[in-house]
Every structure is written in C-alpha cells, then in structure tokens.
Amino acid sequence: DQQxxxxxxxxxxxxxxxxxxxxxxxxxxxxxFLWYKKYPAEGPTFLISISSIKDKNEDGRFTVFLxxxxxxLSLHIVPSQPGDSAVYFCAASRSDSWGKLQFGAGxxxxxxx
Amino acid sequence: xxxxxxxxxxxxxKRGQNVTFRCDPISEHNRLYWYRQTLGQGPEFLTYxxxxxxxxxxxxxxxxFSAERPKGSFSxxxxxxxxxxxxxxxxxxTSKSIGYTFGSGTRLTVV
Numbered sequence: 001d002q003q004x005x006x007x008x009x010x011x012x013x014x015x016x017x018x019x020x021x022x023x024x025x026x027x028x029x030x031x032x033f034l035w036y037k038k039y040p041a042e043g044p045t046f047l048i049s050i051s052s053i054k055d056k057n058e059d060g061r062f063t064v065f066l067x068x069x070x071x072x073l074s075l076h077i078v079p080s081q082p083g084d085s086a087v088y089f090c091a092a093s094r095s096d097s098w099g100k101l102q103f104g105a106g107x108x109x110x111x112x113x
Numbered sequence: 114x115x116x117x118x119x120x121x122x123x124x125x126x127k128r129g130q131n132v133t134f135r136c137d138p139i140s141e142h143n144r145l146y147w148y149r150q151t152l153g154q155g156p157e158f159l160t161y162x163x164x165x166x167x168x169x170x171x172x173x174x175x176x177x178f179s180a181e182r183p184k185g186s187f188s189x190x191x192x193x194x195x196x197x198x199x200x201x202x203x204x205x206x207t208s209k210s211i212g213y214t215f216g217s218g219t220r221l222t223v224v
Contacts, residue, residue, distance in 0.1 A: 009153075034212060042217050043215030045215070049212060091155070098161050098163065098168055099144055100158050101156075102158070103156045103157070104155050105153065105154050
C-alpha cells in the first residue's frame with residue numbers, strides 16, 4: 001500500500017527559477033515529514049523536515065509546506081541551481097513507529113542552464 | 114565520524130547463492146535500519162534495530178532474509194538462496210532520533 005505518493009516522476013526547471021515538488025499521503029497518523037535528495041550511486045541525504053504541528057519550515061533555499069487537511073506537502077527550491085539536479089524523495093513517519101520512514105517513489109529534478 | 118559505511122558496494126551473484134552485506138553505523142547512533150530500493154521506487158523498509166535488538170521486520174523480509182546486529186555495533190543482512198527478484202539496492206541508515214544518515218548502499222545483481 002503506497003501511503004506516500006509523488007505523482008510527478010520528473011521535473012525540468014531553468015536555473016534561477018523555482019522548483020516545486022509535491023507529495024501526498026494517505027495515513028493521517030503520520031506526524032513528521034522529510035525530504036531527501038539522492039544522487040546516482042549514493043545513498044539519500046537528508047534535506048529538510050517538518051513536524052505536523054507546523055505548516056512551514058525554511059532552510060536557506062529550501063522551504064517545505066505542509067497542508068494537513070489536504071494531506072499534502074510540497075518542497076520549494078528557489079533559486080534552482082544545476083547542483084540541485086537529483087532525485088528527491090518525500091518521506092513520512094509516525095512518532096510511534098521507531099522512526100521507520102515511508103517513502104514516495106521520487107521525483108527526478110533536472111535544472112537546465 | 115566517517116558516516117555510514119556499507120560493504121560491498123556492488124555484488125553480482127548467481128541465483129541460489131547466499132550473500133551477506135555489512136553496515137558500519139555512525140558510532141553514537143543506536144538506531145539502525147535496512148531498506149531496499151528497486152528501480153523507479155523509493156526505499157522500502159526492511160528491518161529496524163535499536164542497539165542489538167531487532168524490533169521490527171517488514172513482511173517484505175521473507176524467511177530467506179536475516180539481519181543481525183551483534184553488540185549493537187555493525188549489522189549484517191544475509192539473503193539465502195538468492196532469486197532474481199532480490200536484485201536491488203540495499204541501503205543501511207542509522208540515527209539517534211528522527212532523521213537518518215544513509216550509507217551509499219550495496220547494489221545486488223542476481224544473475
């Protein structure tokens with residue numbers, strides 16, 4: 001059962017513009033959400049997270065928005081840079097689940113000059 | 114702190130053979146997870162250790178799979194009688210709390 005969904009398998013954006021990645025979840029028990037970035041032949045690296053008690057968290061060029069009523073979160077990257085080209089995974093966790101993460105299928109971002 | 118180390122990076126094996134992967138965690142991280150990632154999918158949870166205790170196993174982990182974490186340090190994941198469907202990237206991740214550090218993974222190819 002796919003409880004975390006990233007419906008856009010790919011996104012192409014021009015350098016300097018905003019990248020918006022979307023993620024939907026079905027399990028209302030999730031209370032912590034994370035975004036990971038993955039380059040080929042490497043493990044995912046943590047990017048940014050948000051607790052369900054917040055609706056926005058910002059870290060430099062990265063901002064995550066959470067809409068609990070819609071069970072939707074998004075990651076904004078602005079401005080996009082060529083080094084941002086990677087696969088981005090959305091993940092969700094429940095506080096009673098030992099930190100186990102449910103991941104989406106990922107969105108491949110390509111930033112073009 | 115040299116990060117999470119996984120060995121080998123790549124493994125090619127014949128169907129029916131046994132394989133073992135190793136994960137060396139960040140030293141102060143007491144939580145250790147194994148995930149499996151197939152092409153076009155996100156990582157899927159396999160199992161979780163808190164120190165040396167294996168506290169949860171996914172139903173994805175069939176009887177052919179076994180994981181250990183002796184003395185709460187490194188961990189091994191063994192697959193017996195490998196099948197072509199076992200071909201995947203096997204990722205280890207460790208943490209002290211929410212949010213992981215992943216290793217670079219072991220890519221298994223079963224031929």
